[in-house]
Amino acid sequence: MLLITCPVTRTDELVADRRIRSIANHPTHVALHVECPQCGAVHVYRTGRRWEQARTRVADRAAAQSAVDAAVVTARAARVGIPA
Numbered sequence: 083m084l085l086i087t088c089p090v091t092r093t094d095e096l097v098a099d100r101r102i103r104s105i106a107n108h109p110t111h112v113a114l115h116v117e118c119p120q121c122g123a124v125h126v127y128r129t130g131r132r133w134e135q136a137r138t139r140v141a142d143r144a145a146a147q148s149a150v151d152a153a154v155v156t157a158r159a160a161r162v163g164i165p166a
């Protein structure tokens with residue numbers, strides 16, 4: 083059994099193994115193609131340590147960039163005399 087989140091309906095679905103259509107092994111992750119019991123489409127779920135590390139790096143970069151963006155906005159506001 084797998085617990086998936088349908089990207090169409092955003093609902094969590096418990097899925098039987100027989101609904102796994104294919105499993106592809108990639109250097110960075112394993113891709114499972116799962117027939118969704120909720121919407122009937124085939125969704126791809128990727129899993130694996132290297133895949134998660136790559137996702138974490140991307141998320142960390144995005145968070146760091148948002149902190150920089152917020153600092154720039156605060157600095158600009160201070161320069162033009164808008165209270166933070």
Ligand SMILES: [Zn+2]
Nearest residue numbers: 088090118121
């Ligand atoms: Zn679905």
